[in-house]
Amino acid sequence: MMVPQWQPYKFGYHVLDGHGHQHREEKSDGVGNVRGSYGYTDAYGHYRQVEYVADQYGFRAKVLTNEPGTASKNPANVKVLSTRGGEH
Structure with a gap:
């Protein structure tokens, strides 16, 4: 069995169109x-951003959002930070 040889990398993209960003x-x-x-970010200004890390401690994610119906809660090992306050 071959052991993977890790290589550094970096990539990204940004798209802005009539539907949002x-x-x-x-x-x-x-x-x-x-x-x-x-x-x-959609055409109505609702956004969701997920920031994540994967390392020797596992996968960890933080969700930043202002989507309707969300509140700042931390289910599982995910942090959800909402500016909406949980209203529906």
Whole structure:
């Protein structure tokens, strides 16, 4: 069995069109640690951004949003930070 040879990398994109804005960025340090983010803002101004890390401690994500119906809660091992306050 071959052991993977980690290589550093970095990529990203940003798209702005009539539906809103989308983006993704990710980078690896070459020894198995990855950091990144992705998200969107729709035509109504609702946004969601996910920032994440994957390393020797596992995968961890933080969600930033103002989507209707969300509140700042932390289910599982995910942090959700909402500016909406949970109203529906």
